[in-house]
Amino acid sequence: MGHCDTVTTIVNPTGSMNVLSSHEVSKLQDTSKTGLYTLFRQCALAVLNCESEKDNAHELMAEHEDFDIRIIQEPRGLKLELINAPACAFVNKKLILGVKENLFSVLRDILYVFSEMEEQGLFELNEPRDVTNLVFEILRHARAFIPKQPPNIVVCWGGHSIGREEYLYTKVVGYQMGLRGLDICTGCGPGAMKGPMKGAYIGHAKQRISKGRFIGLTEPGIIAAESPNPIVNELVIMPDIEKRLEAFVRLGHGIVVFPGGPGTAEEILYILGVMLHDKNRKIPFPLVFTGPKNAAEYFQRIDEFIGATLGKEAQALYEIIIDDPAAVAETMKSGLDKVTRFRRASKDAYYFNWELTIERSFQETFEPTHESMAALTLTHDMPPSELAANLRRAMSGIVAGNIKESGIKTIQQHGPFRLSGEPELMQRIDELLSSFVAQHRMKLPGSHYEPCYVIDN
Template identity: 60%
Template sequence: MTESTINALVSPEGSLEILSNFEVNRLKDRSEGGLYRLFRQCALAVLNTGIETDDCKALMEAHADFDVRLVPQPRGLKLELVNAPAHAFVDGQMLRAIREHLFSVLRDIIYSYSIPQSAAGLRRDDPEGITNLIFHILRNARVLQAGRHPDLVVCWGGHSINEREYQYSKEVGHQLGLRGLSICTGCGPGAMKGPMKGATIGHAKQRVKNGRYIGLTEPGIIGAEAPNPIVNELVIMPDIEKRLEAFVRTGHGVIVFPGGVGTAEEILYLLGILLHPDNSDLPFPVVFTGQPENAEYFEMIDQFIRNALGDEAASKYEIIIDDPARVARTMKQGMKDVETFRRAMQDAYYFNWMLRIDPVFQLPFEPTHESMRALELHRDQPGHLIAANLRKAFSGIVAGNVKESGIRQVQARGPFEIAGDPALLAPLEAMLKEFVTQNRMKLPGSGAYEPSYRIVSGAAHAAP
């Protein structure tokens, strides 16, 4: 059955109303260097807010006749939508949240691509420049609020979770909301939506009027994880590495729910940063949590981390099973510790400038068959670098699972190959198989999972 569509002319809602001729021309440019294709893809994802899918390529193909055009007007700018999904409208009017998200996409794409690659202090190949760029994008989106005390809890977890896991994440969010804490997630469904939805109820009970539900995404993933309807501040970062850095720079603590390879990537990114010697004294509360039936899942994650990164890495987080109130109390106390530390160090509450992030975590990793096969997956390197390379392996698997470019590569050349030290890869392969068994690789009902990866024997580079 063909999905109904609608044509509409849409006015801005709270983000961006005026553009220069240069910006308009770049958004209209359908060539390789233009922004039209990127804008169209992100706009289509936003118009599918609330529709659960994890296949960006399929989403693009299902709406091949969708188009978005800029219509400059004397009093500003409008967007003309052609064959837009009808579920984004009520009685012919676009839902306000979707309209906000649509112009957030426009705002962030224009801003990110208007900054010259060589701009002073914002170079994309310089660690300090990358952090400054992230700060500028977040400030332009008005995410950074100078007058606010630490209260932002980042929640990570799978988009493909069962109903009981979803309800548990919602109850944790409820407990966080009752304590006046706000939520930041990857903005998609599942464990990204549950905490936000629960927090809205907690905030309502406490008459919190300024609750924040921040969604951080990036162009490669937004089509597979369209923003959920609770998000009230959406930001599109240029790539996955800047998205991950934005999480840890703006968030004051992290809660991890059960998830698949994307969640494992986030865990390894975070632990790799916290293991850096310069970050040893920085307070940053991290809790892994789930229901009693998730205890074995977190034991598996814990054992994988201890095997790959050592017990020091495991000391950076606490595992709390089946106790949402305790999770929230732990985060609330963590917010106080963060506030005390940053006040003493005269660091900003709204952006963690002091956090040291090694360039290996900042420079974009482009998953290809060659780059995946060449990953340095051996023990003869510092723990934070082992975490960085394992993170890239998971990032490649995510790309092959849900990102349009990764899916096309796997379809054309077969699964990505991952090689390295068997002591690292055997537990990795076992964990990936368990993710498949637990249906954490794809959304329920989306068909059998076809692996985008293959573990092969022998290291890509011999360990020294």
């Protein structure tokens, strides 16, 4: 076990949650395999460990194996007892307010999503509309909707293990967007998820915007590897990666993609696969790929891969802007103006993209196992949207093998995942992933990477 300063204390809640039933408390304290304790502890530790740059969930859990969290239920409300919590979350032994808010967001979402909704059978979802309604209910419960506010939420995707130059670039892009009054939504972790928020925060301050939104969307399998950064002021935990991705495109109004690894490739394949649907052709959704000059080759490889797998129609859905933060912000602001006009004309909600059609292949929960990864159909004769869905699943499996605790354990027990398919396509996948490894986009810079996958050409 690693050694670091810890704090043991009791904290009072923030927000509206201040009472739990005895049934809810027992669920959160149930340490059995079917209980919520393990999930609650893992997510809470990730929030408290917000300054960490580790990207291995298993290592984080092992380093803080003596951490515990307990519910104290009193007649006048609840409290949380934190035992051996990371000291970085405290100042003068008082929990940092932003960390405290995110901690109780964990409590809110764990209870609502994994207790109340599961007991009502709402996870047995057979229709795409049911899944969308579930995503809506989770976001509404988290108070993520501001009904009358025109579209201004920009989703920022990108790697958690980017280099210093790329990180600074994300901050400048965020700053330019903040100057234009745009809010930021990311996966809430470090790197390209943190930089845009920090930059936009300064931009908002200069424009005297006091209620800027910095929304973090995560899920239990990845939160420990990508702990919520301290800028996040609205944290929402979705049940799995598929609902997390849908929340991004339903809540957000445009997307900026920075350099990243397989997780970023998964996100790109998701949005392209969704937008390739015939019913989505007329829906404006600004999508920009951007990075500093040294990222030009990265995006060239991404663009070539998309062209070779999904075709020119997919390439037409995005714009690549290199080393020009102001142009990125202006392009996004102009795109959001189009989104506003479209939503107004179609009478769609500003706060939730109901018009977007998302097929079941992009909503079904994909559990990465050796069997499910090997069974993926990867050939050029598939419709582009279906190929995008399976390529997305392949990247999701690699992300799991890289940083999710369950995926890491699976790889340790049974060896790397195997991917097979059409030789030419497999070669292109291999080349793309190899470029990620060479550029240290699979792990934090300086750490050794052991591939969790094998490509059968």
